[in-house]
Amino acid sequence: MSSSDYSALGFKDIVLSLDGSVAVISLNRPKHRNSINKNIIEELIQAFNLFDKDDRVRVVILTADPSAPAFCSGADISGGWDLLWDAEAEKEGDHAHRDSGGTLSVVIYRCRKITIAAVNGHAAGAGITAFQLPFDFRFVWAGAKLTFPFVRRGISAEATSTYLLPRLLGHSRASALLLTGATVTPESNLIQDLYYQIIPTREEVFPVAKAFAKELAANTxxxxxxxxxxxxxxxxxxxxxxxxxxxxxxxxxxxxxxxxxxxxxxxxxxxxxxxxxxxxxxxxxxxxxxxxxxxxxxxxx
Amino acid sequence: MSSSDYSALGFKDIVLSLDGSVAVISLNRPKHRNSINKNIIEELIQAFNLFDKDDRVRVVILTADPSAPAFCSGADISGGWDLLWDAEAEKEGDHAHRDSGGTLSVVIYRCRKITIAAVNGHAAGAGITAFQLPFDFRFVWAGAKLTFPFVRRGISAEATSTYLLPRLLGHSRASALLLTGATVTPESNLIQDLYYQIIPTREEVFPVAKAFAKELAANTxxxxxxxxxxxxxxxxxxxxxxxxxxxxxxxxxxxxxxxxxxxxxxxxxxxxxxxxxxxxxxxxxxxxxxxxxxxxxxxxx
Amino acid sequence: MSSSDYSALGFKDIVLSLDGSVAVISLNRPKHRNSINKNIIEELIQAFNLFDKDDRVRVVILTADPSAPAFCSGADISGGWDLLWDAEAEKEGDHAHRDSGGTLSVVIYRCRKITIAAVNGHAAGAGITAFQLPFDFRFVWAGAKLTFPFVRRGISAEATSTYLLPRLLGHSRASALLLTGATVTPESNLIQDLYYQIIPTREEVFPVAKAFAKELAANTxxxxxxxxxxxxxxxxxxxxxxxxxxxxxxxxxxxxxxxxxxxxxxxxxxxxxxxxxxxxxxxxxxxxxxxxxxxxxxxxx
Structure with a gap:
């Protein structure tokens, strides 16, 4: 599939592009603060599986328009938690449910190429779990508000965050972030080690991540x-x-x-x-x- | 059991209180530097099990009188190691022994409520292992001397510290602390990540931890x-x-x-x-x- | 075996000495940047096994001449990768190969005495994996260039580094170091927690490590x-x-x-x-x- 053919996939909520061996996935729901619905999860899973198999691709970057209200505001719960449930699974019982953020986390984690999250805006919920933790590298805007809200919303930490965060940062900091439902900025001692680089402006995040990706793609x-x-x-x-x-x-x-x-x-x-x-x-x-x-x-x- | 009824439990070495949904356990052996004997371990196990089951309790804080000589000086070995051994277990052999600090660590770790150690004084031995590591959060006085003395006393690291410390801080720092028998202060690079907050004076440690507990109890x-x-x-x-x-x-x-x-x-x-x-x-x-x-x-x- | 008898072992690429209960192994291929060949691995394995069994030894230090071009420049690949392969194993297939750096890592890791790497020069490849990660403590010269070059050489991370580095530093930093093929200095945020102490000059690294070893040997x-x-x-x-x-x-x-x-x-x-x-x-x-x-x-x- 040539790069220009990605439009044939008919994706609505993300935009794909390929520059040499660096693939870029851009979140495309700015009017909804790039919040997460079922469709965007399905499109992202398809995109990561596509780039995993494409031999031309050496690095995959996930990013967003730096002028969007947020990098990703998490699941869109304006209509309650109902967006989480699947009618088929509901008939069978609790064991049949699959958390949609987690299905994406697993696919990103399994991707055999280098993966980079270029977090050029605020991030909450699955926007910091599924959309950041399973990646190999994270670049972030210094002003980003980063929120793990689960215990303050009556649910539990999702999207494999209880697996990934302690491995990435150790249990002392992971527990502090998940059990407080904290909102922090990247320079917080609790979270700074999550990020490969913290960048002063939203506009610079993607170009810096892209240059890093290009160098790795060329020399590894x-x-x-x-x-x-x-x-x-x-x-x-x-x-x-x-x-x-x-x-x-x-x-x-x-x-x-x-x-x-x-x-x-x-x-x-x-x-x-x-x-x-x-x-x-x-x-x-x-x-x-x-x-x-x-x-x-x-x-x- | 109403809060005032805790006195009916007849505890000698700790004092319990309940303020709304925040339970407080205060170590009460100031004349003995809050050192550890068999009785205080048994009382603490009872207290954590009690608060685990009490639906009113959302957060449990362990602290001490900030004017005591230490938060906890560890096992009282003034009479040698004999306080560690149990006559019944001794008859059966090495496999029957249960380290008393570890029995407490397991109970605190299993507590289903948020647990906080408010360390407002020096801490050594089980005072930093059993009395701090199994908690969800640790607040500490900046001037506290923190000692892991085991290899300098002819015994091995106890109270599940070899399980908890590497998970909390990573193996590089955990090994450095346990294999040197180090005494450090909270701002040491080796240990600072263990603490959610480092507080300048002994007197402020508990109020800061209490306010944090109240906020979590109200909003999670x-x-x-x-x-x-x-x-x-x-x-x-x-x-x-x-x-x-x-x-x-x-x-x-x-x-x-x-x-x-x-x-x-x-x-x-x-x-x-x-x-x-x-x-x-x-x-x-x-x-x-x-x-x-x-x-x-x-x-x- | 008395200390002076170590010469009877006939080692060519390392020099052993014993000062009280502190054993010292010094890399002795300065003309080859202390690079790794099959012989130095075999001698190091013998030396660590010897000190493991010698009751007099409480601490083992690995170091090099501070005037050598490097602490260890990694495997000597001037002749290609052939130095890695063993003729006997090659006949049997991929499963029979044993990475030589890894055979050393396992022996150092298993050593029951305190082990210290006194890294008084640049280190690359197995010079930072096998020669540093399995130790209990690492002391390093602040100016050392530290390189994990594997993904930039067409091979994979070796010498059990994918086991040890995430345990020592957490996965966020370990992945960053191994997947970029980074060259860093010790004060980099990515790697500083690996080191017990970072020392300004090459000449001071060994004396500082030795004094630390002496204190531990005397008091633990x-x-x-x-x-x-x-x-x-x-x-x-x-x-x-x-x-x-x-x-x-x-x-x-x-x-x-x-x-x-x-x-x-x-x-x-x-x-x-x-x-x-x-x-x-x-x-x-x-x-x-x-x-x-x-x-x-x-x-x-």
């Missing part, structure tokens, strides 16, 4: 990134098991074209020209971990 | 806090399993009175009036994790 | 350190299981000579004179965790 190996990311997400249960995993990964990659180019470019003191892709370097050992199907049998997700 | 939902805390303590083993857990939690809470009030108060831009309690919102799915009985068969704990 | 109990380190590395899967483990550890140590001396020296307000060793205090319960044999059947490691 796609299989190297994917295997390293997978080892971080699925380490051994012990140092010994991890040693067996990373030994095998390095043996597989060590005979790749990119490994040869990595050595040659290093010796020749020049930038590398990596050509391997996830398709060209696929190996039956990968993925080595058990894959979960989280779809309920009647769910469309 | 009791079931929301309990489910979020449980998800933080018992996350899925993978992001997918966590998604199934938090999906079910949000489905259960999403039909609660508090969830309706959460939306309504948000839309009406007013403070919420949450009325659900752990008793009124009990659900057979909760707790979803396997419960451990840590009691040795002859142990009274 | 060898079994206390070993049990605490083991509890940090092999905690319970739940707080309850950890309570059972640390209860048993404290019961075993609580009747040791060092525990008596710990109390007596505390009461007498003097420095302790600890005499127990890992040999004298061995207990059949230790180690309580399942031990992994990571040796491939034809591997010599």
């Amino acid at each position: 190996s796609q299989p190297s990134v994917t295997y390293t990311k997978a080892l971080l997400q699925h380490p051994g249960d012990s140092i010994e098991e991890n040693h067996l995993l990373d030994s095998r990964a390095i043996r597989i990659l060590g005979r790749s074209n990119d490994a040869v180019e990595g050595v040659n470019s290093f010796k020749e003191r020049r930038s590398p020209m990596f050509t391997d892709t996830l398709s060209s370097r696929s190996d039956p050992w990968f993925p080595w971990w058990r894959s979960w199907d989280i779809t309920h049998r009647k769910s469309k997700l | 939902s009791q079931p929301s806090v309990t489910y979020t805390k449980a998800l933080l303590q018992h996350p899925g083993d993978s992001i997918e399993e966590n998604h199934l857990l938090d999906s079910r939690a949000i489905r259960i809470l999403g039909r609660s009175n508090d969830a309706v009030e959460g939306v309504n108060s948000f839309k009406e831009r007013r403070s919420p009036m949450f009325t659900d309690t752990l008793s009124s919102r009990s659900d057979p799915w909760f707790p979803w994790w396997r419960s451990w009985d840590i009691t040795h068969r002859k142990s009274k704990l | 109990s060898q079994p206390s350190v070993t049990y605490t380190k083991a509890l940090l590395q092999h905690p319970g899967d739940s707080i309850e299981e950890n309570h059972l483990l640390d209860s048993r550890a404290i019961r075993i140590l609580g009747r040791s000579n060092d525990a008596v001396e710990g109390v007596n020296s505390f009461k007498e307000r003097r420095s302790p004179m600890f005499t127990d060793t890992l040999s004298s205090r061995s207990d059949p319960w230790f180690p309580w965790w399942r031990s992994w044999d990571i040796t491939h059947r034809k591997s010599k490691l």
Whole structure:
């Protein structure tokens, strides 16, 4: 699919583009503070799955128009919680429900490319959980108000935030953010380590993230990134098991074209020209971990 | 039990009080530097279990008289380690021993309400492990001397500190604190992230923690806090399993009175009036994790 | 073996010495920027295993000549990746490969004594993974360039770094370092928590680390350190299981000579004179965790 063909997908709430090997997804509900409805979740899941499979794509950035009222104000609960429930699942009982923010979190987390959230506005609820935590890197506007409101709305922390936030920041800060329902700004001690870079103006967030993405796309190996990311997400249960995993990964990659180019470019003191892709370097050992199907049998997700 | 009836419990080493929905436990062995004996552990376990079950209680604060020589100086080892051993357990062998600080840590950690340690004095040994690490929030006096003395006393780190400290702060800082037997003050880089707030004077620690507790008690939902805390303590083993857990939690809470009030108060831009309690919102799915009985068969704990 | 006998081991790429209870391993390939070949890995594994078993040794320091071009420049890939592969393992397939940096990481991590990396120069690749991450403490020169180059060389993160780095620093910073292939200095927010102390000049790094080691060697109990380190590395899967483990550890140590001396020296307000060793205090319960044999059947490691 060529870049200009993304319009054929008929997305309404997001806009896709591809600049070389950097894909950009822009939230496109500014009149609704980029709040979350069922459609935007479905479109985002499609987009991340598309870019995961497209060998041209090395980095995926999620961002928004910096003039929108918010990066993402969270689930649109103006009509109550009803937007959360699915009629089919409701017939079966509590076990059938799938939190929509979480379905997106899982897809972003599983994306084998580098993922970046370029948070150029305020963010609340799923706008800071699903739309930020599962990414590899987060860039943020220094003035962004960041809110984890769940305990102040009568629900519980969602979108896999109780899995991701303690891993990212440790339990001391994760508990403080989730149990207070805090609103903080990026320079708060509680949250600053979440962000790769904190940027003074809304307008600069995306260009800075884009330049970072371009540099990584140009100078890193796609299989190297994917295997390293997978080892971080699925380490051994012990140092010994991890040693067996990373030994095998390095043996597989060590005979790749990119490994040869990595050595040659290093010796020749020049930038590398990596050509391997996830398709060209696929190996039956990968993925080595058990894959979960989280779809309920009647769910469309 | 009305608040004034706590005296009927006959506690000697702690004093209990209830102000609205905030319960306060004050250590009451100032002549012994609030050091730990078997009785204070037993009283604290009773107190945390009592407040865990009392629907009126939303937050539990542990503190001490700010004029006491210490917040807690740790186990009273003036008579050697003998205070640690239990005659019944000794007959059976090493496997029967239960570290008394750890029995308390487990009870505090399991408490389904928000727990706060208001550390308004020096703390050593179990005074920083059992009396601080299992809490949700820690407030501390900036001048407090904080000591993890175990490796300098010929014993090992206790009271589940090797479980809790790395989770709270990461292994780099946890190892540094436990393997050096360090004495630090709260602003040390090694430990500052343990504390929600560092406060200049001993006298201010409790009032600041109390005001924080009051705000949380007034504006957070009791079931929301309990489910979020449980998800933080018992996350899925993978992001997918966590998604199934938090999906079910949000489905259960999403039909609660508090969830309706959460939306309504948000839309009406007013403070919420949450009325659900752990008793009124009990659900057979909760707790979803396997419960451990840590009691040795002859142990009274 | 007396200290002067270390020369009988015939090591070429490292130099060993013992000063009281502090053992020092000095990297000795300055003409090759202390880069890593198969021999230095084998010598380091022997050295750490030797000091692990020697009851005289309480602390092991790894360092280098501060005038060498680097503390360690990583694997010597001037001849390509071939130095990584082992002819025997190659015959059997990818599963038989053992990453040499990882074989060292596991041995250092398992060492029951306090381990310190005194990083008095630049470090790259395995020079920052295997040669730093598995240690209990890291001291570093403020001017050191620290590089995680893997994704920029066409391979994946090795030497158990995907296990160790997220545990040490949390996933937010670990991912940032490994997925960018970053070069940073120690005062970077991304990495500063890895270091116990950052020191202005290369020359001061070792003396500062040595003085720290001497103090710990003099005032901590060898079994206390070993049990605490083991509890940090092999905690319970739940707080309850950890309570059972640390209860048993404290019961075993609580009747040791060092525990008596710990109390007596505390009461007498003097420095302790600890005499127990890992040999004298061995207990059949230790180690309580399942031990992994990571040796491939034809591997010599």
